[in-house]
Amino acid sequence: MPVIPLGESIPQDTAHAVSVSLPTWQANIGYEEGQDWVMGLMVTGYPRFFIHKSIDAFARDVAAAFGRPDQQAMLFATASAARRCLEFMRQRVSPQVSERLSVVDLALDTSKDISPLLKQLSPTISAVIFPQASFSVAKQYWQHTGDGVSSRRAEFSHGLFKHGQLIAIKEEQSHTPPEKLIRGPKRYSRTAAAAAAAAGSARTNGSEAKTVSSSENPEEASESSRFLEERFGRNLDLTQVAKARSAIRRRIAGSLSGETDMNDESTSQAKSNSRGMESLDETDVLLYPCGMNAIFNAHRALLATLGSYKSISFGFPYVDTLKIIQKFGPGCVFYGHASSEELDELERLLKDGQRFLALFVEFPGNPLLTCPDLKRIRKLADEFNFAVVIDETIGTFANVNVLQYADIVVSSLTKIFSGGSNVMGGCTVLNPEGRHYRLLKQVFEEQIYENTYWPEDILFMERNSRDFANRVKRINTNSEAICEILRANPVVKDVYYPKYNPSKPNYEAVRLPDGGYGGLLSIVFTHPQQAQEFYNNMDTAKGPSLGTNFTLCSPYVLLAHFQELDWAAQYGVDPDLVRVSVGLEETEELQLLFQKALAAAEAVSIA
Known part of the structure; x- marks a missing residue:
């Protein structure tokens, strides 16, 4: 396949792509070091690490409207x-910086005639305003x-903001003396007059540009209507969102198979639960805008349910999972090998009286694909x-099927559930047979869960995931075929894959x-x-993420742990490890691609 240019989205020409092309080893290093020759070409990046340009543009306008010239906004x-x-x-x-932090909440201007589309969407945005020096x-x-x-x-939401339909309803600056309050433009204050004012113009040279209410300007109102119709009339059928949400949840619960006709009221396409629990249903599945948000809220729910205790991070973790349990709450104990010896050590701590909130574990782990002993972990938890x-x-x-050993699966x-690399999403699944189920479900419903999964993202996720099971089968087959080629090559020291790892049982x-x-x-x-020559000669997409329908390579450790390689x-995580997410290509085609890259690696002259 043609090499995707540095900084282009993966897939190409995809406005909301999840990955970005870093086609050479040096490009990955340049990205991590923030070098201009890489950063200047970045059209997008992996969400949560790279602020999407649509988000950045909106944040800039919010900061200009409500902050000081040296401030930014996070949405x-x-x-x-x-x-x-x-x-x-x-x-x-x-404390000095804390005084300059504020929050502004944006919602629909209810003083105006709101279309049924907007009433149903009811979009909200809340922005934290802070000095630029506090961005990190x-x-x-x-x-x-x-x-x-x-x-x-x-x-x-940015479109609504510019068209005067999304306005500030509240501004908060706790613990700040009244004389130091940072006020947004008066047109955004929640008064009868301001409620009728538009919220579109940014501050210019420290002064406010005059705005005209869209209700007073027929041309602007017409433009706003066209914006909604053109942006969402063709792409977002809100009558389908509830059905799509339910289909995703049932698919995750294991009770929905195959294609789903959203217009067919008579066909539920339900099947017996594939997760082995008759009592599991879609109400036990909660959807989130991304996977880390599911983990974050699972941790919040556990703290609220079981008390403020340290957690256990078991096995080498995805970077932000560890950060969540380290930074939010009382901290954690970390076992990085997921070994039986570490379980022995944990058991000694428990028998000595130390109490823990929860054990967080990936199955398999990333990037070594280690599989911990879930049965023993469950026994200790009980x-x-x-x-x-x-x-x-x-x-x-x-x-x-890991739900049988979990209280919460995230x-x-x-x-791979989406595969399309064009939409984010995450979920938690509560084990209805778990000892903490009743309390956890109550806490999620009453304190923790907020429906923040954007309707358009839901529709994309539902469409993408319809053939999830069949895609997984094909990818399984391709991966085993690639492993056989790699394991037979003399320049390959180790191949980490669940089928071949010592933790296979x-x-x-x-x-x-x-x-x-x-x-x-x-x-x-x-x-x-x-490793570098292999990566540079792989004729596949190369960038962050995994589980894509196409094969995707990454020097994962460089990207995830660049500041902590030692x-x-x-x-046991080698800094030069190459991680491969295998796709749906023809098996023979993939084998040829890997053989070519391996030949380049073999040709390297080692002094």
Whole structure:
């Protein structure tokens, strides 16, 4: 396949793509170091690490309207999320900076005639306003939690903002003396006059440009109507959103198969539950705008349900999962090898009286595809009363059944469940047979869960996931074929894949009768130069993410742990590891691509 140019979206020409092309080893290093020759070409980036340009444009306008010239804005879907970010920042900035933090909440201008489309969508945006020097702190919260707005929500809401239909309804600046309050433009204040004013013009040279209410300007009102009709009339049939949401949840619960006709009221296409629990239904599945947001809220719910105790991070984790349990709450104990010896050590701590909130584990782990002993973990959890949270993103419920050992299963739907690399999503699944189920469900329903999954994202996710099970089967087959080629090559030192790892028995214990070993594998070469040459000569898409319908390669450790490579190496994670997410291409075609790249690696002259 043709090489996708540096900085272009993956897939190409996709406005809301999840990945971005970093086609050479040096480009990945340049990205991590923020070098201009890479950053200047970035059309997009992986969401949560790279602020999408639609989000950035909206944030700039909000900051210009409500902040000072040296301030920025971070956008969230709800007021509560913005205030969590505000609190996170206040704990990490100086008192002087804290005084300059504020929140503005935007909602529909109810003084105007609102279309049925807008009434149903009822879009909201809450922005944290902060000094530019504090951006890195705000970015930490945004990246770790996944609470930020989706690019599609931002794009739509920005249009409303510019057309005067999304206005500020509340502005909060807690603990700030009245004389130091940072006021937004008067046209945004919640008075009868301001409610009729438009919210579109940005501040220019410190002064406010005059805006005219769209209700007073027929041409602007007509433009606004056209915006809604053209942007969403063809793409977003809101009558289908509730059905699509239900279809996704049933598909995740394992009770929906095949294509789903959203217009067919008589066909539910339900089947017996494939997760082995008759009592599991779609109400036990909660949808989130991304996988990390599902993990973040699972942690919040556990703290609210079981108390403020440390958690356990078991196995080498995805970077932000560890950050969540380290930074939000009392912290964690980290076991990076997912070994039986570490379970022995944990058991000694538990028998000595130490109490924990929950154990967080990926199955398999990323990037070494290690599979921990879930049966033993469940036994310890039951004996010592802690919860178990299993991230099944890589294993996928089409291959493995891990819910039986979990209190909560979390997953990034962005990955293989979608496959299209053009929409984000996440979910939690509550085990209805778990000992904490009743309390957890109550806490989620009454305190934690907010429906922040943007309707357009829901529709894309539902369409993408219809053939999920069949795609997984094909990818399983392709992955095993590629592993055989890699394992036979002399320059390959290790291939990490559940079928071949020492922890295979733990995988087999939960593998479904027709399940395979997944689409993710990692390669370590004999010499770093061979890894680089292999990567540079792989004629596939190359960038962050996994679970795409097309094969996607990444020097994962460089991207995820660039500032902590020595730390990662302590847990057997090689800094030059190449991670491959295998796609749906023809098996023979993929084999040829890998053989070509391996030949380039073999040709490297090692001094």
